[in-house]
Amino acid sequence: MRAEPHPYVRYLNQKYGTYRKFLEEEGLPVIEGHYVKDVRTLPLKEWPRKGGYGAIINLSDQSIDDAYVCEIPPGKSLKPQRCLYEELIYILSGIGATTVRYGKEREQVFEWKEGSVFAVPLNCPHQHFNADGARPARYLAVTSAPLMMNLFNDLDFIFNNDFRFGRRYAGEEDYFRKESFVEGIKGGLWETNFIADIRAFMSPQRLIGEWRGKKMKHTYISMASNVMKTHVAQFEVGTYKKAHRHGPGAHIYILNGSGYTLMWPSDEAKKRYDWHEGSLLSPPAGWYHQHFNTGPEPVRHLAFHRPAVINYGKWEGREEIPYEEEEPEVREMFEAELARVGIASGM
Numbered sequence: 001m002r003a004e005p006h007p008y009v010r011y012l013n014q015k016y017g018t019y020r021k022f023l024e025e026e027g028l029p030v031i032e033g034h035y036v037k038d039v040r041t042l043p044l045k046e047w048p049r050k051g052g053y054g055a056i057i058n059l060s061d062q063s064i065d066d067a068y069v070c071e072i073p074p075g076k077s078l079k080p081q082r083c084l085y086e087e088l089i090y091i092l093s094g095i096g097a098t099t100v101r102y103g104k105e106r107e108q109v110f111e112w113k114e115g116s117v118f119a120v121p122l123n124c125p126h127q128h129f130n131a132d133g134a135r136p137a138r139y140l141a142v143t144s145a146p147l148m149m150n151l152f153n154d155l156d157f158i159f160n161n162d163f164r165f166g167r168r169y170a171g172e173e174d175y176f177r178k179e180s181f182v183e184g185i186k187g188g189l190w191e192t193n194f195i196a197d198i199r200a201f202m203s204p205q206r207l208i209g210e211w212r213g214k215k216m217k218h219t220y221i222s223m224a225s226n227v228m229k230t231h232v233a234q235f236e237v238g239t240y241k242k243a244h245r246h247g248p249g250a251h252i253y254i255l256n257g258s259g260y261t262l263m264w265p266s267d268e269a270k271k272r273y274d275w276h277e278g279s280l281l282s283p284p285a286g287w288y289h290q291h292f293n294t295g296p297e298p299v300r301h302l303a304f305h306r307p308a309v310i311n312y313g314k315w316e317g318r319e320e321i322p323y324e325e326e327e328p329e330v331r332e333m334f335e336a337e338l339a340r341v342g343i344a345s346g347m
């Protein structure tokens with residue numbers, strides 16, 4: 001359960017709650033709750049700030065990070081823009097290109113397509129183009145906008161700030177091509193600023209580990225010197241991840257397959273969310289959650305995390321429920337689902 005805020009905090013939020021004001025002023029659909037069934041088909045509204053169409057996704061009342069979907073009409077571009085919050089972008093559909101500028105003279109361009117993942121370096125002027133004259137291009141972004149907007153309480157500072165974060169990006173020639181593996185990080189860590197197709201990136205040699213669930217594979221991705229973390233994970237057919245809980249802000253995008261997630265605060269009933277490609281989930285801080293693959297193929301997901309710069313004390317790490325300690329109903333529901341679709345358990 002969420003604790004009631006102190007009246008002083010409520011007063012500050014009303015007076016300075018810039019992210020909430022931003023949501024109201026953008027005039028877009030704001031999606032709340034704990035998940036979106038399919039961001040690929042989410043209805044959007046004209047978004048004057050971007051010059052395209054959009055919807056903002058603020059799941060589980062997250063105040064650190066959020067998400068949005070944006071569509072670029074056929075053959076068009078969004079407005080040139082920059083922002084003082086981090087954005088991790090996944091291309092949901094279409095083909096196009098992005099230009100990124102460092103200073104007046106240095107401009108780089110990279111092309112993307114469905115499945116591409118990238119981050120524009122913090123506060124860099126950039127512009128997204130749709131290269132298809134017949135079809136729209138649509139992307140999902142997970143951002144640290146709530147944290148940054150509420151921290152500074154001034155949207156002009158967030159959107160019209162010309163500071164160059166030269167330590168993150170200084171126009172390096174190979175910036176959107178390079179890739180390296182960082183040794184010694186449990187779970188594996190790749191540093192790269194552009195991934196042409198995340199599904200091809202998730203090859204067996206990149207996915208490692210099995211400590212978060214039976215036959216589960218995993219690796220972290222660090223992009224554009226962001227403090228927001230990303231990882232990708234794969235669940236084998238007939239398996240599920242261990243139930244766990246942690247701090248706020250995790251967003252899970254389902255890349256393929258089908259299954260469901262259970263979410264619950266420790267003292268309440270489990271809520272079930274069925275998903276497939278295109279679904280986005282975000283559990284509230286401190287709620288247990290558990291992902292189940294009930295489809296005929298390994299499921300892959302892309303996970304976005306809050307900026308890793310705030311210590312959440314009790315919720316800084318993660319608490320897991322070992323398989324042998326979970327409630328019997330968890331395994332029973334999973335096995336009943338597998339039986340219904342004729343898939344053998346891999347647990």
Ligand SMILES: [Fe+2]
Nearest residue numbers: 244246250289
């Ligand atoms: Fe989680």
